[in-house]
Amino acid sequence: MDPRRLSLNQITVNSWSLEQAVAGCERHDIGAIALWRDKIAAAGLPRAARLVRDAGLHVSSVCRGGMFTDPAADPAGVLDDNRRAVEEAAELGADTLVLVCGALHDTDLPGARARVRDGIAALLPHAAAAGVRLGIEPLHPMMIGVRSVVVSLAQALDLVEELEPAHPGHLGVVVDAYHVWWDPALEQQLHRATGKVLGYHVSDWLAGTSDLLTDRGVMGDGLMDLPRLSRQVAGTGYDGPVEVEVLSTRWWGEDPDDVLRLVRKRFEECV
Amino acid sequence: MDPRRLSLNQITVNSWSLEQAVAGCERHDIGAIALWRDKIAAAGLPRAARLVRDAGLHVSSVCRGGMFTDPAADPAGVLDDNRRAVEEAAELGADTLVLVCGALHDTDLPGARARVRDGIAALLPHAAAAGVRLGIEPLHPMMIGVRSVVVSLAQALDLVEELEPAHPGHLGVVVDAYHVWWDPALEQQLHRATGKVLGYHVSDWLAGTSDLLTDRGVMGDGLMDLPRLSRQVAGTGYDGPVEVEVLSTRWWGEDPDDVLRLVRKRFEECV
Numbered sequence: 001m002d003p004r005r006l007s008l009n010q011i012t013v014n015s016w017s018l019e020q021a022v023a024g025c026e027r028h029d030i031g032a033i034a035l036w037r038d039k040i041a042a043a044g045l046p047r048a049a050r051l052v053r054d055a056g057l058h059v060s061s062v063c064r065g066g067m068f069t070d071p072a073a074d075p076a077g078v079l080d081d082n083r084r085a086v087e088e089a090a091e092l093g094a095d096t097l098v099l100v101c102g103a104l105h106d107t108d109l110p111g112a113r114a115r116v117r118d119g120i121a122a123l124l125p126h127a128a129a130a131g132v133r134l135g136i137e138p139l140h141p142m143m144i145g146v147r148s149v150v151v152s153l154a155q156a157l158d159l160v161e162e163l164e165p166a167h168p169g170h171l172g173v174v175v176d177a178y179h180v181w182w183d184p185a186l187e188q189q190l191h192r193a194t195g196k197v198l199g200y201h202v203s204d205w206l207a208g209t210s211d212l213l214t215d216r217g218v219m220g221d222g223l224m225d226l227p228r229l230s231r232q233v234a235g236t237g238y239d240g241p242v243e244v245e246v247l248s249t250r251w252w253g254e255d256p257d258d259v260l261r262l263v264r265k266r267f268e269e270c271v
Numbered sequence: 272m273d274p275r276r277l278s279l280n281q282i283t284v285n286s287w288s289l290e291q292a293v294a295g296c297e298r299h300d301i302g303a304i305a306l307w308r309d310k311i312a313a314a315g316l317p318r319a320a321r322l323v324r325d326a327g328l329h330v331s332s333v334c335r336g337g338m339f340t341d342p343a344a345d346p347a348g349v350l351d352d353n354r355r356a357v358e359e360a361a362e363l364g365a366d367t368l369v370l371v372c373g374a375l376h377d378t379d380l381p382g383a384r385a386r387v388r389d390g391i392a393a394l395l396p397h398a399a400a401a402g403v404r405l406g407i408e409p410l411h412p413m414m415i416g417v418r419s420v421v422v423s424l425a426q427a428l429d430l431v432e433e434l435e436p437a438h439p440g441h442l443g444v445v446v447d448a449y450h451v452w453w454d455p456a457l458e459q460q461l462h463r464a465t466g467k468v469l470g471y472h473v474s475d476w477l478a479g480t481s482d483l484l485t486d487r488g489v490m491g492d493g494l495m496d497l498p499r500l501s502r503q504v505a506g507t508g509y510d511g512p513v514e515v516e517v518l519s520t521r522w523w524g525e526d527p528d529d530v531l532r533l534v535r536k537r538f539e540e541c542v
Contacts, residue, residue, distance in 0.1 A: 104478075107496040113455075141453040142413040145478045145494050155455040182412040184384070184426040207375075207416045212480060223416050225378040 001230060001242055001271035003264060007032035007060040009201065009245035010039055012263065013256040018043040020256075022051045028260045032058040032241040034098075040088055049091050059094040060241035061135065061174070061199055068119030069102030069112040069149055075119070082123045089132045095240060096135040096198040097127065098174050101150045103143075112149045120171070121163055128167040135174035135198035136160065140182075142212045153180050153189040160196055175233055176201035176245065178216055181224045190232045197238040201245045202226055202271050214247045218262055220270035230271055242271065272501060272513055272542035274535060278303035278331040280472065280516035281310055283534065284527040289314040291527075293322045299531045303329040303512040305369075311359055320362050330365040331512035332406065332445070332470055339390030340373030340383040340420055346390070353394045360403045366511060367406040367469040368398065369445050372421040374414075383420045391442070392434055399438040406445035406469035407431065411453075413483050424451050424460040431467055446504055447472035447516065449487055452495045461503045468509035472516045473497055473542050485518045489533055491541035501542055513542065 008030050010021050018039040025033055033052065040048045040062070052059055065085040068078055089097040101116040120134065127134050136156040139148035150156055156173045164171040173196055180186055182205075190197075204222030209215050219226055230242075244263050251259050279301050281292050289310040296304055304323065311319045311333070323330055336356035339349055360368040372387040391405065398405050407427040410419035421427055427444045435442040444467055451457055453476075461468075475493030480486050490497055501513075515534050522530050 104494050107494055109452075109494075109496065140413065141411065142480070142483070144453045145476060145480060151453050152455060158455075181380075182415045182422050184423060184429075205416060209413070209416060209483060212413070212483065223375050223378055223380075225380065 001267055003268050004031060005240075005242045006030055006264065006267050007034055007058070007241035007243045008260070008263075009034040009063070009243040010036050011063070012244055012246045012251070013259060014252050016256050018048050019051060022055050022057060024256060024260055025057055026055055027257070028264055030260070030264070031056075032060045034061045034063060034243045034245070035059060035092065035094070036063045037085060037088065040092075045088055045091055052092060058241065059092045060243055061096045061098045062089040062092060062094045064098045064100045065123070065134070066099040066119075067102040068116045070105055071108070071111065071115070072105070075122070078119060079122050082119070083126050086123070086127050086130050086132045090130040094132070096133050096174065098199065099134055099136050100139065101136065101148045103146050104149050109149060116150060117159060117162070120159060124163060124167050124171055128170040133169065133198050134171050136171070137174040137176055138179055139176075140179045146213065152183060152185070153193065154185060157189060157192055157196065172196040172198035174199035174201065177224055177226060177229050178203045178205060181205060181229060187232055190236055194236045197233060197236045199240070199243065200233050200238055201243045203244065203246045211249070214249045216246050216248050218246055218251065219244070219266040226271045242267075272538055274539050275302060276511075276513045277301055277535065277538050278305055278329070278512035278514045279531070279534075280305040280334070280514040281307050282334070283515055283517045283522070284530060285523050287527055289319050290322060293326050293328060295527060295531055296328055297326055298528070299535055301531070301535070303331045305332040305334060305514045305516070306330060306363065306365070307334045308356060308359065311363075316359055316362055323363060329512065330363045331514055332367045332369045333360040333363060333365045335369045335371045336394070336405070337370040337390075338373040339387045341376055342379070342382065342386070343376070346393070349390060350393050353390070354397050357394070357398050357401050357403045361401040365403070367404045367445065369470065370405055370407050371410065372407065372419045374417050375420050380420060387421060388430060388433070391430060395434060395438050395442055399441040404440065404469050405442050407442070408445035408447055409450055411450045417484065423454060423456070424464065425456055428460060428463055428467065443467040443469035445470035445472065448495055448497060448500050449474045449476060452476060452500060458503055461507055465507045468504060468507045470511070470514065471504050471509055472514045474515065474517045482520070485520045487517050487519050489517055489522065490515070490537040497542045513538075
């Protein structure tokens with residue numbers, strides 16, 4: 001993949017602060033970054049915005065809004081937090097606010113999925129007013145109990161097709177290869193996703209995956225055919241930044257500069 | 272669920288030999304059992320068959336045939352091993368030979384899935400000749416690198432619809448709740464599966480799942496709405512044995528008799 005499309009998802013160098021990650025992008029000639037809200041909060045929003053602007057960095061996404069599913073949570077409070085996430089994305093000039101929709105808290109899966117639908121419907125007018133696009137990211141089904149009841153691209157597209165027409169252009173999907181690569185319906189659903197893809201994330205699935213959350217591989221180290229998937233994603237019309245998002249205790253233990261060198265190399269060779 | 276439908280999948284009491292598992296079923300008034308091939312081999316096939324027959328136990332399934340995907344394996348050798356599995360299932364009078372179709376060994380997922388299709392097509396005439404039914408079991412997508420490239424009920428049904436007409440009644444699907452419960456298309460696919468379900472397995476998905484293979488919960492300890500799923504499976508017309516299959520290092524560390532008492536109780540209350 002053309003290295004000019006590389007965006008560093010900040011979680012890949014999780015030990016770094018926002019300041020350090022911005023400086024790392026400059027050192028390694030990476031032109032875009034995806035910021036996590038905890039790191040934005042630690043830096044302070046105005047300072048975070050100034051840092052990325054001064055570095056000439058494009059912000060591909062803010063991670064993350066969502067978390068709509070807790071039946072014990074006050075929907076107004078959930079909406080408030082998500083509106084703040086929208087404001088942060090607007091202030092940072094981010095392409096997309098990524099929505100990680102929330103885990104299953106009890107045995108009522110249809111109920112949790114209904115809360116996701118209602119939560120996105122409530123947030124969408126605010127996103128549209130702020131000029132922010134919301135990207136529903138389906139997560140791997142193994143994360144249903146900890147992160148997301150939205151587990152397939154088909155399901156995410158169902159939500160987009162239902163809710164987006166009221167605010168055209170402000171709701172789409174984020175395709176993270178790690179979360180969707182296994183899906184027999186992927187090619188067909190990517191065809192359906194034409195014009196609706198707001199982000200594309202890459203890493204790799206290790207053959208001996210040992211943890212459900214933090215054992216992702218660097219591109220080229222695992223079982224995913226990323227060049228094939230990249231062609232399919234290109235077929236949807238998406239030509240924006242491609243985020244490298246490697247959640248990995250193994251790589252978090254290495255020197256982040258070494259990780260960025262490897263990531264840059266593999267991005268060109270294996271994506 | 273009516274306890275008369277309970278079948279003990281032998282892996283639930285993995286520390287027991289086949290002899291011990293048969294005796295355990297007698298002690299706990301369990302009328303059916305699912306046998307694993309390594310335990311059958313350890314007991315010897317004729318002795319295993321005599322043990323279950325003398326105990327009056329119904330054999331709900333043999334686990335497992337399949338493993339079609341290794342590109343380095345000789346297809347004739349894979350077929351031979353699967354034919355032996357068919358013969359074992361026939362000798363034991365098992366309802367079904369469960370097919371776990373095999374993991375992804377490289378980055379060629381379409382190639383691996385083609386080998387699964389070809390492997391089942393080659394095995395099916397032998398199964399039909401022996402009067403054995405093959406049940407394709409889709410496994411959870413997190414197991415794609417270690418067990419199965421068949422990861423959804425839709426995908427398993429595609430294979431059945433393509434291959435079964437040549438040998439009517441000898442190919443269907445096995446629905447293991449643990450593997451498919453997360454699927455937004457599950458209800459729709461179970462409707463499609465009417466008349467094609469050859470087995471139903473239960474356990475539970477723990478909220479804090481810590482291992483991709485051996486951290487299943489006992490029914491009632493996790494996030495699955497098993498009564499709802501059981502109604503949907505009943506809607507397919509399946510009214511056979513319901514296997515309790517709990518792969519769990521935690522439960523394997525307990526006294527198997529205690530596990531069986533709990534399993535029996537939860538089967539009645541939570542399935």
